Amino acid sequence: MGRRCTFWLPKKKRFCAYPPLPNSELCGNHTKRSDDTWIVCSIDPSHTVLESNLESHLKRCPLLKRKTSLSLQPFYQKGINGGEDDDDDDDDVTSELKRMAVHSMSTNQFIELIEKIKSVHGLMCKDIRESYVVPETCRVWMDQAINWKIPFQEKHVIQQASILGNLEKHGVLKAPSIDSNGEPIHSSADSSNTPAVVEFGAGRGYLTQSLADCYGVSKVFLIERKSYKLKADRSLRQKESLMLERLRIDIEDLNLNAIESLQGLPYLAIGKHLCGPATDMTLKCCVGEGVAKSYLRGLSIATCCHHLCQWKHFINKGFFKSLGITKDEFHAITWFTSWAVDADHGSDFADTTTHNEKILAEVDMLSNMSATERAVLGFMCKDIIDAARFMWMRDNGLESDLVKYVPSNISPENHLLIAKR
Known part of the structure; x- marks a missing residue:
């Protein structure tokens, strides 16, 4: 079995499966760039992108296409079943706050x-x-x-x-x-x-x-x-x-x-x-x-x-x-x-x-x-x-x-x- 990237993926509880770059322990996705940082995608927080690529990524994020398609469906009505808070507070109370x-x-x-x-x-x-x-x-x-x-x-x-x-x-x-x-x-x-x-x-x-x-x-x-x-x-x-x-x-x-x-x-x-x-x-x-x-x-x-x-x-x-x-x-x-x-x-x-x-x-x-x-x-x-x-x-x-x-x-x-x- 070939070498694998040593970047740990916390959500998947395993290491990245991609092969590393030559003379590196990490793959291209996880190699840190000195002039750039990874940030959370503002459309889909489940993944991150390089800050320098954010503008172009937001135009083609897979979730964006699905959200746009869904919003055009006649049965989509934002928050119709969500209920109301007496205090007009729209934020959910996290388990930590509880x-x-x-x-x-x-x-x-x-x-x-x-x-x-x-x-x-x-x-x-x-x-x-x-x-x-x-x-x-x-x-x-x-x-x-x-x-x-x-x-x-x-x-x-x-x-x-x-x-x-x-x-x-x-x-x-x-x-x-x-x-x-x-x-x-x-x-x-x-x-x-x-x-x-x-x-x-x-x-x-x-x-x-x-x-x-x-x-x-x-x-x-x-x-x-x-x-x-x-x-x-x-x-x-x-x-x-x-x-x-x-x-x-x-x-x-x-x-x-x-x-x-x-x-x-x-x-x-x-x-x-x-x-x-x-x-x-x-x-x-x-x-x-x-x-x-x-x-x-x-x-x-x-x-x-x-x-x-x-x-x-x-x-x-x-x-x-x-x-x-x-x-x-x-x-x-x-x-x-x-x-x-x-x-x-x-x-x-x-x-x-x-x-x-x-x-x-x-x-x-x-x-x-x-x-x-x-x-x-x-x-x-x-x-x-x-x-x-x-x-x-x-x-x-x-x-x-x-x-x-x-x-x-x-x-x-x-x-x-x-x-x-």
Whole structure:
């Protein structure tokens, strides 16, 4: 193997793969020039350019072309689902700022916030039940999809099956007929009667792939702001009479009503592990003011990354205001949720409702909390955030539910918001 550039790439956690220049340890891209400096591209901060080349680079930056193309699309409307901040502050609050705010609390402030969390959780989160459901129509698909040599793939398949099972249990999906081999039978008539599927934060699109394989669909819209390899698109496009559109756009900027091929159609909105504010933006996109609500047939969102939630994006700020919880306390609650993945998620948390009282009664200050105590508090905060979302859905005319769709040892991010019109 030939020599490689010795420049370390922190984001990729490896050295540069290009060959170095003669008589140098670095390649041409990373050789420092005495008369020039590398600066961050003002269009796309993910890469850097030489300061002397900046002007010409800005005219041909790949992201510029994509942004220009996107801005011309009828469904692009900057910030339509972004929400508003009471303080007219458009900046997101970083995790570091959240951490600093928590550590700057006095003992009394911290204890008071813990008491608020305990009280709200006791009132609002007792009925979050476990609902791990594997529908009969998914069993053969699961056996075929799971590669037992790749444990993480097995976990994803289990999660996908339970999301579909809960949709069927909630009356959003209709179970197809099963043949003698246990495989679902799909006809063109069945597909034409099913709603279109809009997957938010679709990633590679494997949740939609499982839905199409097990239940049959006729129209699919995959919403994702990033570009991915190894997508399910190729397999989906091979299905007869299935129309697929992939829209590379941030959910914050998506006007769902302006997608021409979706207009007038009933649709099912789904999302698996929608990180932080993406869940709130999706809810606003599908159910918010001005949305053609009559076309939404059902909705299923597996929430994720509650520590990234932002006050300005959150869909139900009124819920926290009514409880006397401030914007800063909300951000502290979101920061606590990161502790839910810091400890073992087995039998210790089988009944957190009874265990919480004992543990949190002993908490005096942040520095005195054990890993288990932090995890319990983190799970409580995750429950509260999703309970507020569930209440917003219910208040907006949806027959809604909030369940734990897989055991926490499969994924600690196991909350599923589900609703039907």
